[in-house]
Amino acid sequence: MFKKIASFCLFSILLFSNVEGFSQSAMPDTFAIEQSRYLLLDKGLQFRITKSINSMYNFDFDVSNRDFAVLAYQYPDHPLPDFLMALSYWWRIEVDVTNEKYDDIFIQYLDRAIEKAEAIYDEDETNKEAAFFLAAGYGFQSRLYSERKKWTKAAWGGRNALKYMELSRGEEEFNPELLLGDALFNYFSVWIPDNYPLLKPVMALFPKGNKELGLQQLEQVASNAFYTRVEAQYFLFRLYASEEKKPYEALRISEYLHSKFPNNPYFHRSYARHLYTVGRWIESVDQSMEILERIDAKQTGYEANSGRYASFYVAEYNRRIGDMAMAKKYYLKTVSYGEESESQESGYYLHALVQLGKIETAAGNKDLAKKYFKEVKRYAKRKHPAHQEARDFIKKNKL
Structure with a gap:
């Protein structure tokens, strides 16, 4: 039970939303400079990532990994390709989290993504894309380590993820993908102390959340986001099935x-x-x-x-x-x-x-x-x- 609680804590309060890309909806003109600054806002790249991500979710890893390898060749210094490769291994782990077969390669790709994101961040501490990858990379590491009961490593990863989470915020008005992290934080920062009073002192160190707002934000991401829509739907059906006691809502999403x-x-x-x-x-x-x-x-x-x-x-x-x-x-x-x-x-x-x-x-x-x-x-x-x-x-x- 402690493993499950710790996993919820370390995973849910971190920004670990998949950062495969940004919404394909039109961006405000005021952010035109950001489109040239951030690789994730490259319109041509979005289509290729979409096909690859769909293949990954459908467990066609031969296709997705080949596409990610091409991205790595084209953008050798960017964290995106390594992060996507890590994500493809995470889904192999997700099927059965007790299986440690893919742990090493998953961590290796995350380490490489983090290293490349740190290089970008060191050159420009205002680069939200780099902060976003750092938050997501450390957040995923923290979750795996909590599943493996490696609490020191999990806590270290969690602390780093929180640091970069704050630096990557503030872009929701033009990027619904970023809202997923806030949604999960809002929900679980309330759910954890309500269900596990012993953890209230830990959660007191974080900003106060809003559980209902968290659900609303998840629904918003599930409806409006492009790349993180599936991740939001994944968490919604899990919450509807267990915590919210809405089995028909869970069925609706899982059927889709x-x-x-x-x-x-x-x-x-x-x-x-x-x-x-x-x-x-x-x-x-x-x-x-x-x-x-x-x-x-x-x-x-x-x-x-x-x-x-x-x-x-x-x-x-x-x-x-x-x-x-x-x-x-x-x-x-x-x-x-x-x-x-x-x-x-x-x-x-x-x-x-x-x-x-x-x-x-x-x-x-x-x-x-x-x-x-x-x-x-x-x-x-x-x-x-x-x-x-x-x-x-x-x-x-x-x-």
């Missing part, structure tokens, strides 16, 4: 993202999850079966973590319609994928074990049922709902 980026496994499993949450079970099963087929086909990004989600939704549906043989098959798949991804403490893994215990009890296989319930007690904390359900079932059925 899956339709636009059909090969993105994170958006795919989120869509299946939100369908399941609102009771559209048959559609959830259809999406889940497609996820499982893509795992079997070894499609890029589809792995055990997504399989754990998909198998559980299929199992739950079959249990609801009374097909216990199929339910058992997919609960076992849930357990298998959970063990493969080392997610034994996850809710889906634990609840799959509970249901397997119930199925085996009904079949008269009490020894096997006891084994499943024993595993629940092994991995779940006593206050976890699965632990409580297992204890109650064991007591009631005298196992």
Whole structure:
């Protein structure tokens, strides 16, 4: 739990919004000089970045990385190409944050982007583009280090990100992309102390936020920004699904993202999850079966973590319609994928074990049922709902 809290703190209060580019909407004449000063405002470059970013979100990394390599050749001293390469590896990490396979290369690209941004900033401390890359680069480093429980490095990255965040502000009137960082700060600077009072002294060091304003700003970015629109939508559906308790809003956004980026496994499993949450079970099963087929086909990004989600939704549906043989098959798949991804403490893994215990009890296989319930007690904390359900079932059925 502390890992999750720390990750929220270090990630959400920093400016880490993707800085692939600026809006394609017309810029005011008063900022004409900025267009020639900043590479990100180059109109010709925007189109190439758009295609590359879309490929990246759709997990077509061969296309996106080739385009980013061309950018690196054309702009060898600019942080943009290295940052985009880092971002492409971040999405590989995002699918399963427990997998450390891409950590080193992700950090290497961020280090290079930061080094190049620092060189620009050292020459001109008024360069907001350089400050923007520095804030984003350090912010992403901080998030990864918090996921890995490297708290000293995470705090150091966070402090640097905050420093440059302030220097990159003040451009919202012509750049909606920048608003994403402010939106996340406004939301989580209120959410964190409300949900975790022990962190109030930490959050007292930061400016006071406005949770409702943060949501409004996220909606604004999701509707009006060009390059960071997807990032805003990503955070909106996560907040609507969990903190705001608006499952239909979460479904609306995840459905759009899956339709636009059909090969993105994170958006795919989120869509299946939100369908399941609102009771559209048959559609959830259809999406889940497609996820499982893509795992079997070894499609890029589809792995055990997504399989754990998909198998559980299929199992739950079959249990609801009374097909216990199929339910058992997919609960076992849930357990298998959970063990493969080392997610034994996850809710889906634990609840799959509970249901397997119930199925085996009904079949008269009490020894096997006891084994499943024993595993629940092994991995779940006593206050976890699965632990409580297992204890109650064991007591009631005298196992």
